[in-house]
Amino acid sequence: MMHCIALLGGSFDPVHHGHVALAALFAGLLQPDQLRILPARPWQKSSLQASDSQRVEMLELAFGGQAFDVTIDLQEIERGSASYTVETLRGLRSELGDAASIVFVMGADQLQKLDTWRDWKELFELANLGVAARPGYALDQDKLPPAVASALAGRLATPAEVRDTPHGKVCLAHTLAVDISATQVRNALRADADNGSDKVTDLGALVPPQVLDYIQQHNLYKT
Incomplete structure (x- = not known):
C-alpha cells in the first residue's frame, strides 16, 4: 500500500x-x-x-x-x-x-x-x-x-x-456535522469575559476543555 x-x-x-x-x-x-x-x-x-x-x-x-x-x-x-x-x-x-x-x-x-x-x-x-x-x-x-x-x-x-x-x-x-469557526470562538470568549460569571455561550461546546483551561490561564482572547 x-x-x-x-x-x-x-x-x-x-x-x-x-x-x-x-x-x-x-x-x-x-x-x-x-x-x-x-x-x-x-x-x-x-x-x-x-x-x-x-x-x-x-x-x-x-x-x-x-x-x-x-x-x-x-x-x-x-x-x-x-x-x-x-x-x-x-x-x-x-x-x-x-x-x-x-x-x-x-x-x-x-x-x-x-x-x-x-x-x-x-x-x-x-x-x-x-x-x-x-x-x-x-x-x-x-x-x-x-x-x-x-x-x-x-x-x-x-x-x-x-x-x-x-x-x-x-x-x-459530506459527513462533518461540526460548524465552528475560530472567529466565532474568539467572539464567544470575548463576550464571556465581558459578562463575567453571566456566561452567554457554552464555551465547552466550542473548544476542548484542556484548551479552554489554557486560554483562561493565559488570559487569551479577552480583547
Whole structure:
C-alpha cells in the first residue's frame, strides 16, 4: 500500500472542536500513515492573537488524547516568513518523493476560496485534497467559483483512491456535522469575559476543555 501523509493546516487561533473533528474524519477515511497538523504563519501576521508557542501548546493539548496519532509540524512557523501552502507542499513532496500520497485536508469554506491562494492550481500537481462540508457550506459544483469547479472536474475520487494516488485527486466528505469557526470562538470568549460569571455561550461546546483551561490561564482572547 502506498505511503500516505495527511496534512491539516491553519492558524489555529485557537484550535477548536471543528479542527479536531476534521482531523478525526480524515484519519478514519484515509487511515494515513501519518497525520500532520501544520500551524501556519499567515501573511497577515498581525491578525493572530495568540503567539506561535501558545498556538502550538494549544494544539498539543487538543490532539494529545485523541484515538489517532498526530504530529505537530512546525515548519511553517520555523520558516519565519509568511506561510503559503504551495511552498509547504513543494518541500514536502521533495522530502517524501514522487511515490507517496499527500492529502491536504480542508473545510468547504476554504475550498470556496481556493482560487485566491498563491499558485493554487499547482496544488493538484503536489497533493490530493480532502474536503469536508460543514453546515452552511455546500460542496456542490454549482456552489463553487467557476475556476475551482472546473479544476475539480474529473478529479473526484473515493478515500481509497485518494490514499493510493500521489496527487491530483479530490475526496469530498459530506459527513462533518461540526460548524465552528475560530472567529466565532474568539467572539464567544470575548463576550464571556465581558459578562463575567453571566456566561452567554457554552464555551465547552466550542473548544476542548484542556484548551479552554489554557486560554483562561493565559488570559487569551479577552480583547
